[in-house]
Amino acid sequence: xxxxxxxxxxxxxxxxxxxxxxxxxxxxxxxxxxxxxxxxxxxxxxxxxxxxxxxxxxxxxxxxxxxxxxxxxxxxxxxxxxxxxxxxxxxxxxx
Amino acid sequence: xxxxxxxxxxxxxxxxxxxxxxxxxxxxxxxxxxxxxxxxxxxxxxxxxxxxxxxxxxxxxxxxxxxxxxxxxxxxxxxxxxxxxxxxxxxxxxxxxxxxxxxxxxxxxxxxxxxxxxxxxxxxxxxxxxxxxxxxxxxxxxxxxxxxxxxxxxxxxxxxxxxxxxxxxxxxxxxxxxxxxxxxxxxxxxxxxxxxxxxxxxxxxxxxxxxxxxxxxxxxxxxxxxxxxxxxxxxxxxxxxxxxxxxxxxxxxxxxxxxxxxxxxxxxxxxx
Numbered sequence: 001x002x003x004x005x006x007x008x009x010x011x012x013x014x015x016x017x018x019x020x021x022x023x024x025x026x027x028x029x030x031x032x033x034x035x036x037x038x039x040x041x042x043x044x045x046x047x048x049x050x051x052x053x054x055x056x057x058x059x060x061x062x063x064x065x066x067x068x069x070x071x072x073x074x075x076x077x078x079x080x081x082x083x084x085x086x087x088x089x090x091x092x093x094x095x
Numbered sequence: 096x097x098x099x100x101x102x103x104x105x106x107x108x109x110x111x112x113x114x115x116x117x118x119x120x121x122x123x124x125x126x127x128x129x130x131x132x133x134x135x136x137x138x139x140x141x142x143x144x145x146x147x148x149x150x151x152x153x154x155x156x157x158x159x160x161x162x163x164x165x166x167x168x169x170x171x172x173x174x175x176x177x178x179x180x181x182x183x184x185x186x187x188x189x190x191x192x193x194x195x196x197x198x199x200x201x202x203x204x205x206x207x208x209x210x211x212x213x214x215x216x217x218x219x220x221x222x223x224x225x226x227x228x229x230x231x232x233x234x235x236x237x238x239x240x241x242x243x244x245x246x247x248x249x250x251x252x253x254x255x256x257x258x259x260x261x262x263x264x265x266x267x268x269x270x271x272x273x274x275x276x277x278x279x280x281x282x283x284x285x286x287x288x289x290x291x292x293x294x295x296x297x298x299x300x301x302x303x304x305x306x307x308x309x310x311x312x313x314x315x316x317x318x319x320x321x322x323x324x325x326x327x328x329x330x331x332x333x334x335x336x337x338x339x340x341x342x343x344x345x346x347x348x349x350x351x352x353x354x355x356x357x358x359x360x361x362x363x364x365x366x367x
Contacts, residue, residue: 005230005231005232006226006228007165007230007231009164011157011228014157015153015154015158018154018157019154021150022150022151022153022154022330022334025147025150025326026327026330028323029324029327029330030323032323033098033324033327040320041319041320044320045319047322047323047326048143048308048317048319048322048326050150051143051146051150051308051326052146052304052308052309053305054146054150054301055149055150055298055301055304056302056305058298058301059168059302062164069231070231071165071231071232073232074165074169074232077168078168080172081168081172084172084176084179085175085302087179088176088179088182089306089309089310089313091179091182091183092179092182092267092306092310093309093310093313093314095183
């Protein structure tokens with residue numbers, strides 16, 4: 001049987017935030033294809049930035065939510081993941 | 096590939112990937128290579144597909160509380176470390192041998208999921224819809240399924256974490272999200288319900304893809320206009336896949352994943 005204490009993070013807030021990110025990525029991608037030249041290219045870059053950064057911001061959001069609910073074990077785990085992500089990206093880029 | 100076709104291909108592969116938590120890069124990249132895109136250009140587009148599909152499927156998985164963030168973040172640590180190691184040693188690995196190894200892994204995962212009968216985590220009469228979700232300080236939780244709400248606990252965590260590091264290693268070596276390994280590992284090794292495994296894998300492959308895209312961006316390897324087309328298709332496919340997954344029963348999802356994995360194995364061997 002699982003622990004009785006149900007997690008109460010405001011996932012509806014996260015869901016709304018993700019929905020906005022999805023809409024932003026889709027709109028930027030569509031504009032990037034529709035607009036000509038450098039402007040279209042810059043807008044398309046914005047779409048790629050949104051889909052790249054969103055998962056990492058989601059982890060950051062979770063760490064804050066777990067910190068607020070006092071789930072210190074997973075605050076540490078989440079911070080550990082962001083450190084590993086930064087090291088992995090750094091090592092891969094600089095080698 | 097023409098832009099409308101690229102949007103369509105991304106939509107179909109992202110939908111399939113989201114249903115099974117497989118990401119979809121392993122389907123899109125061989126398709127792009129087979130239609131004339133170079134492997135070097137196709138790999139970043141595969142990760143764009145995974146990241147966008149993960150983002151699109153996220154809201155739906157949050158609404159039904161099927162994603163287990165604590166499990167996802169925990170398993171992603173060895174997976175991301177594996178990605179870094181894989182990226183570092185990728186130049187020293189024989190590509191053909193790697194493709195055959197991926198095909199064997201996909202077939203093994205398909206056999207493990209497809210041959211299993213019955214339901215591991217049965218609905219519990221004491222659990223109601225108010226119990227669905229994660230547990231504080233724990234990797235366990237409860238998930239809504241047909242017939243009630245089923246509590247679950249993560250089993251064989253050390254073995255699961257080792258397998259996740261292998262999934263990350265494969266991602267770093269091959270430039271795919273690794274979801275085709277992560278979902279079966281969570282479901283078959285860690286005994287997590289398949290819908291939770293698929294939703295959690297969809298979340299974690301987004302992180303893996305983000306790391307890969309940061310590396311590709313630093314190398315100047317992302318073609319932004321094809322990437323924009325992939326994002327449009329992937330968002331549509333990710334939303335559709337997550338909606339469809341919610342309507343399927345766990346054993347059906349498991350069989351769908353097995354069939355897709357066999358297809359991936361055949362595709363890999365055919366393009367090796």
